[in-house]
Amino acid sequence: MISYLASGVTSVVVETSSGIVFRLGKNTAAAASYERESRLLPALRPHVDLPIPEPRWYAPPSPQAPFGVFGYPKLAGVPLNRRHLAHLDWHRLAEGIAAFLHQLHSSPVADFVDLGLPVFHSKLEALRVTQSKVLPYLKLILATDEYEVVVRWWDELLIDQCMQDYESVLVHGDLFYANVLLEEATSTVTGVVDFENSTLGDPAQDLAVQYHLGRDFAESVITAYQRVTDMLLTVA
Numbered sequence: 494m495i496s497y498l499a500s501g502v503t504s505v506v507v508e509t510s511s512g513i514v515f516r517l518g519k520n521t522a523a524a525a526s527y528e529r530e531s532r533l534l535p536a537l538r539p540h541v542d543l544p545i546p547e548p549r550w551y552a553p554p555s556p557q558a559p560f561g562v563f564g565y566p567k568l569a570g571v572p573l574n575r576r577h578l579a580h581l582d583w584h585r586l587a588e589g590i591a592a593f594l595h596q597l598h599s600s601p602v603a604d605f606v607d608l609g610l611p612v613f614h615s616k617l618e619a620l621r622v623t624q625s626k627v628l629p630y631l632k633l634i635l636a637t638d639e640y641e642v643v644v645r646w647w648d649e650l651l652i653d654q655c656m657q658d659y660e661s662v663l664v665h666g667d668l669f670y671a672n673v674l675l676e677e678a679t680s681t682v683t684g685v686v687d688f689e690n691s692t693l694g695d696p697a698q699d700l701a702v703q704y705h706l707g708r709d710f711a712e713s714v715i716t717a718y719q720r721v722t723d724m725l726l727t728v729a
Contacts, residue, residue, distance in 0.1 A: 518560025
């Protein structure tokens with residue numbers, strides 16, 4: 494028996510009655526990501542405490558599956574969602590996410606450079622392209638003073654040196670809350686899934702995504718992340 498779990502940009506996700514999760518590719522991006530994950534996840538496993546997918550079934554594109562198949566035993570827990578913040582200890586959740594991110598970002602980059610992961614370079618050029626596309630439309634719908642605020646924001650962003658100042662690390666790339674698994678009874682993070690967007694790049698990418706659950710939650714994750722980093726630096 495096959496149960497439908499979800500559908501995203503690149504995959505349809507199903508579960509078998511024996512507890513195996515299969516991601517079925519929908520496009521060429523899925524095929525490429527499955528191949529990378531099949532190599533990345535075994536290399537990452539020794540560096541993180543939380544369970545992550547263990548790829549046991551990987552099939553490259555074929556006539557039966559034009560964009561490949563990727564399978565692993567289902568991990569314990571339920572996907573984190575916005576409703577959980579109303580009744581769970583979200584500070585504990587934040588600490589669990591921060592601890593995972595610190596281990597991920599501290600993993601030795603040398604272990605992953607030969608795995609074919611994308612390398613995150615400056616997004617300034619992409620931001621400039623976005624700016625050129627967005628501003629003409631905003632100029633039509635915003636009041637003059639509102640538009641000028643947006644223009645100033647863009648100008649300041651594009652010259653901000655913080656956008657360029659980082660040490661490249663292994664990044665999850667899409668640590669959206671639905672990719673974090675938890676045990677509701679204890680507010681404990683039990684696993685992390687979906688590494689298809691992993692890159693070698695700016696660790697701030699993974700922290701910025703936490704704002705999808707609101708500023709307070711994101712700042713709790715960032716504070717906990719900084720606390721773990723400072724503790725380890727002190728010990729060292």
